[in-house]
Amino acid sequence: MVGSVDFDETRTAYITARMPGRLDRLFVDYTGVQVKKGDHMASIYSPELLSAQQELLQAIDSVKALTNSESSIVRDVSQSTVDAVREKLRLWGLTPEQIQQIETRGTPMDHVTLYSPVGGIVIHKNAQEGSYVKTGDRIYTVADLSHVWVQIEAYESDLPWLRYGQKVSFTTEAWPGETFKGKIAFIDPVLNAATRTVNVRVNVDNPELQMKPGMFVSAVAYPLISEDGKVANPSLAGKWICPMHPEVVKDAPGTCDICGMKLVTAEELGYVTPTPTNAPLVIPATAPLITGTRAVVYVEVPDQDKPTYEGREIVLGPKAGNVYIVHSGLKEGERVVTQGAFKLDAELQIHAKPSMMSPEGGSALMDHGKMKMEP
Ligand SMILES: [Zn+2]
Structure with a gap:
């Protein structure tokens, strides 16, 4: 981001x-x-x-x-x-x-x-x-610049991954090679209609005043994903937080240092989800062929004389960087085509076999013609 x-x-x-x-x-x-x-x-x-x-x-x-x-x-x-x-x-x-x-x-x-x-x-x-x-x-x-805000423009597709309290690391052009860290302190509840982005505020300590207001940053968040593809946020479990100043996090009940409000548990604010036991299943983002509603991958059929692949419709979760989360349709260890899947799909259409464009197969000529019209 x-x-x-x-x-x-x-x-x-x-x-x-x-x-x-x-x-x-x-x-x-x-x-x-x-x-x-x-x-x-x-x-x-x-x-x-x-x-x-x-x-x-x-x-x-x-x-x-x-x-x-x-x-x-x-x-x-x-x-x-x-x-x-x-x-x-x-x-x-x-x-x-x-x-x-x-x-x-x-x-x-x-x-x-x-x-x-x-x-x-x-x-x-x-x-x-x-x-x-x-x-x-x-x-x-x-x-006081010893502490600054980094305002991140998150796209709608980034939103499933972002949670309050998550660590974000970022780099700047001014300090190449140096990575800075901060924590998400606020996620704007409203989308900016002009940029189609959501403002995410990260609190950053700036003791050496390296961050200067106006500087551009390139930021990465590292969400922890559970097996079912949901973002887990166990780091705040058992902590006490001010409902109005979520950056005020304490180990015990008390009042907010900023506004004096009574602290409530992170669980009550919905900031905590349990630690995942297993990582989710993911495939490289280049593997699936995605139409508006369906996702197809070509899976290697094991133990064949010649390399053989079969098309399979799968259910994907959100995309995270270079990978997609797979909700169903694949097992861990199965090999998928990550390059050239589209060629394979086109070839199948020519031969009127089931493909992404025509799951039931069909007229070779029709489908061939249709393919040609695609950009
Ligand atoms: Zn407060």
């Missing part, structure tokens, strides 16, 4: 203005810059922030002035004002160190530095130096 690297949406953060003001300096002034949690991002001038600082300093002064006051109630009121303003500043994104600095200096600062609450790559700069921002306006978008 083919796909591409994408940002992990759950690890993309916006740095927003928490108070209205003017951005007088953007320390990160182009996209692509890598930032660590706590790095300075922008310097903002905000009248609201200025007055909040004044309010804080006044409240501190009055607490000091009331230290020897007989009225503890008045003192408590002033103290709670101090606490409330500190909290307001904290919610505006000021660090405890910045608040301490204001209190120590005793005078408000005109500009306050905003720090990054997360680490990652700045993938979008939403504001310009000198622009005014309102509360909630985005200043930067930061993406």
Whole structure:
């Protein structure tokens, strides 16, 4: 399957203005810059922030002035004002160190530095130096690329093989010879009508940042198939999973790290099927001749003087890479024609013997003519 690297949406953060003001300096002034949690991002001038600082300093002064006051109630009121303003500043994104600095200096600062609450790559700069921002306006978008998504475009014919939790390995053009691994974390319930594909999301650890969003990948899934041709998924047996975040898998009951929801068993979510005891029967994909409704293979008849083959109608399961799963009609060990089966079939039609096109045999001329009309 083919796909591409994408940002992990759950690890993309916006740095927003928490108070209205003017951005007088953007320390990160182009996209692509890598930032660590706590790095300075922008310097903002905000009248609201200025007055909040004044309010804080006044409240501190009055607490000091009331230290020897007989009225503890008045003192408590002033103290709670101090606490409330500190909290307001904290919610505006000021660090405890910045608040301490204001209190120590005793005078408000005109500009306050905003720090990054997360680490990652700045993938979008939403504001310009000198622009005014309102509360909630985005200043930067930061993406943590230590973990990325690989979005695979799976064809309808790939779908029978894909299950949640399966391992997928893939290669990229940028790192030839290197194979990366991930796990299927989401299979889109809706088919993309334009491309006739289904989006399959694979979660990938990217500690060395080798995967870059936008890169193309070539991916392979390795489903475990049981004897009856069904995909088995025993790896999650006995595990506990968040119904909303299936990537959260634990060994014991508990709650989801992401949303706090109660975990349920993988069995309950239908993710587990038992380990198969026997592998399914498969034949090379070049062996069967397939019309819309029927599949015929030519099987070697053993112990004959001359090589002899007989046509046989079989029931196939889905195709997996270079093989087809056989539901019925063949036994393990039987030899099938893998090259030239079509020639053999055409020859039989010429001789009016049963063939793929005419299972009951028939007029040699008729069938011969029909063959010629085939592309
Ligand atoms: Zn969850």
